[in-house]
Amino acid sequence: MIKLVELTKDFGHLRAVDKLSFHIQKGEIFGLLGPNGAGKTTTVRMLNTLTRPTGGEAQVAGFDVVKSAFKVKQLIGVSPQEVNLERDLTARQNLHIHGLSHRMEGIKKRVDELLNWTNLSERADDIIRNYSGGMQRRLLIARSIMHRPQVLFLDEPTVGLDPQVRRLIWDLIRDLNHKGVTILLTTHYIEEAELLCHRAGILSHGKLIALGSPQELMTSIGRFVVESLDNGVTNYRLFETREEACNFAQTRGENVRIRESNLEDVFIKLTGERIGQ
Amino acid sequence: MNFYPVFLKEMIIFKRRLFRIGYLFSNMITPLLYLIAFGLGLGRGISIDGVAYLAFVVPGICAMSSMTNSYSWIATSISVGRLHFKTFDEYIVSPVTPSDIMLGEVLAGVVRGMFASSFILIAGVLFGAGFPENPIFLVAWVLNCLVFACLGVISGCLAKSHEDTATFSNFFIMPMAFFCGTFFPLDKMPVFIRVPLSFLPLTHASKTLRAAFLGEGVPAVSLGIIFAFFIILFALGVVVIRRVNR
Ligand SMILES: Nc1ncnc2c1ncn2[C@@H]1O[C@H](COP(=O)(O)OP(=O)(O)O)[C@@H](O)[C@H]1O
Ligand SMILES: [Mg+2]
Numbered sequence: 001m002i003k004l005v006e007l008t009k010d011f012g013h014l015r016a017v018d019k020l021s022f023h024i025q026k027g028e029i030f031g032l033l034g035p036n037g038a039g040k041t042t043t044v045r046m047l048n049t050l051t052r053p054t055g056g057e058a059q060v061a062g063f064d065v066v067k068s069a070f071k072v073k074q075l076i077g078v079s080p081q082e083v084n085l086e087r088d089l090t091a092r093q094n095l096h097i098h099g100l101s102h103r104m105e106g107i108k109k110r111v112d113e114l115l116n117w118t119n120l121s122e123r124a125d126d127i128i129r130n131y132s133g134g135m136q137r138r139l140l141i142a143r144s145i146m147h148r149p150q151v152l153f154l155d156e157p158t159v160g161l162d163p164q165v166r167r168l169i170w171d172l173i174r175d176l177n178h179k180g181v182t183i184l185l186t187t188h189y190i191e192e193a194e195l196l197c198h199r200a201g202i203l204s205h206g207k208l209i210a211l212g213s214p215q216e217l218m219t220s221i222g223r224f225v226v227e228s229l230d231n232g233v234t235n236y237r238l239f240e241t242r243e244e245a246c247n248f249a250q251t252r253g254e255n256v257r258i259r260e261s262n263l264e265d266v267f268i269k270l271t272g273e274r275i276g277q
Numbered sequence: 278m279n280f281y282p283v284f285l286k287e288m289i290i291f292k293r294r295l296f297r298i299g300y301l302f303s304n305m306i307t308p309l310l311y312l313i314a315f316g317l318g319l320g321r322g323i324s325i326d327g328v329a330y331l332a333f334v335v336p337g338i339c340a341m342s343s344m345t346n347s348y349s350w351i352a353t354s355i356s357v358g359r360l361h362f363k364t365f366d367e368y369i370v371s372p373v374t375p376s377d378i379m380l381g382e383v384l385a386g387v388v389r390g391m392f393a394s395s396f397i398l399i400a401g402v403l404f405g406a407g408f409p410e411n412p413i414f415l416v417a418w419v420l421n422c423l424v425f426a427c428l429g430v431i432s433g434c435l436a437k438s439h440e441d442t443a444t445f446s447n448f449f450i451m452p453m454a455f456f457c458g459t460f461f462p463l464d465k466m467p468v469f470i471r472v473p474l475s476f477l478p479l480t481h482a483s484k485t486l487r488a489a490f491l492g493e494g495v496p497a498v499s500l501g502i503i504f505a506f507f508i509i510l511f512a513l514g515v516v517v518i519r520r521v522n523r
Binding site for chain 2: 097
């Protein structure tokens with residue numbers, strides 16, 4: 001559904017995205033995981049026709065994002081990292097205008113349906129300016145799927161939200177996926193990627209350094225972690241099985257903790273940052 | 278053609294502003310100040326080529342006010358939408374073409390410019406300056422708004438920071454407001470001033486508006502020049518929108 005071939009973006013001397021190649025299957029939730037500045041937003045913006053690639057190619061639903069940009073715009077839904085709703089318009093007006101841009105029919109009915117889905121019906125005729133962060137984010141997602149896109153881009157959909165609201169948004173994302181929407185989401189929250197994504201790509205300095213299901217990625221580095229505190233420094237070691245981890249832990253004495261590995265460990269291991277020994 | 282959503286959005290925002298008393302009041306007070314200061318104060322008893330100064334200056338202030346209002350609203354709305362709130366991105370990811378965006382924004386600028394400057398015509402009637410005699414006035418008025426709304430889009434799209442639109446306004450728009458035949462006739466100015474001024478659209482707009490207002494022969498060349506400005510700036514605006522974010 002989405003195909004990147006050596007997709008590259010330079011900002012002057014800075015290479016923000018470096019020859020990125022991967023495919024996203026129809027019906028998948030694919031996560032791009034990486035720290036701030038890794039190049040997630042730039043990648044998504046190129047796929048959204050917002051930024052022109054410096055090199056390489058990308059296709060969405062079989063259409064080139066540069067050569068067939070207009071076709072791509074018709075097919076995709078975009079929920080950007082920064083909430084860019086019209087602050088002086090109501091929720092209803094924001095959705096209505098989006099529907100008009102896409103030349104939709106039955107706009108009124110669809111607006112009611114989405115306000116209901118996001119639990120915003122009661123505040124539908126209030127100005128967005130007065131909404132909480134969570135409400136704005138929900139409306140942003142509602143707007144991005146107003147025209148029933150086949151492919152949805154969610155750039156850090158839960159950034160800055162408290163845990164309850166975050167769960168609410170995860171439910172919306174899963175619901176959309178069940179309805180058949182292919183989703184590319186970016187995040188720097190480990191938990192979000194592990195819980196939502198069928199597959200994830202890990203991005204560091206514009207390069208894809210790992211790709212697979214969260215399970216595969218975690219297994220590839222070792223399923224168990226022993227954390228030990230030595231002279232105020234936390235050391236990590238990865239093991240394939242619980243027995244190995246336990247055996248090692250016994251040799252370390254006190255101040256040890258055994259836990260399952262997570263995607264953060266994958267990142268630490270691959271980028272070499274923060275890893276002991 | 279799908280300019281309507283762009284236009285509608287601007288109109289909803291405009292309508293909301295109208296209900297704020299301060300906004301409406303400032304729209305009415307500025308032209309009144311100009312009229313009182315120049316028309317009734319400074320110009321009392323003066324006549325230019327046999328025309329009372331008040332009747333001379335009303336179309337001039339109308340040209341000036343329709344220019345600044347068509348320009349600044351759009352320029353600010355676009356530069357802030359691009360640089361700060363990122364709302365311009367929503368246009369770009371939507372299947373509306375650059376010419377749709379251009380047309381929607383420009384029409385919104387025209388509504389805004391005509392709204393603000395219509396207070397001057399009303400004040401002109403109240404103070405006894407009369408009303409436009411020739412319907413060509415309306416054509417020139419709309420064209421003037423179109424030209425400066427186009428410039429508003431262009432400067433809004435090119436601005437690298439919020440201050441850029443203000444800079445552009447101070448260097449280009451404000452001087453035009455005073456020197457393009459709005460407050461005094463240009464034909465007695467020295468050639469080295471008159472010639473450069475004749476390259477500016479507002480010179481032709483105030484000339485045409487004044488002739489139509491006073492019921493004199495309408496300068497067809499000037500009208501044609503404003504129209505040409507509109508076509509060129511509109512095309513340029515479409516190009517500039519296409520290059521946003523590249
Ligand atoms: N418009 C831009 N101009 C210059 N540099 C940019 C621009 N957008 C992003 N960058 C740089 O590109 C890199 C990747 O940024 P971004 O894609 O936003 O990362 P992420 O979304 O993963 O946090 C960063 O170093 C950022 O400073
Ligand atoms: Mg980002």
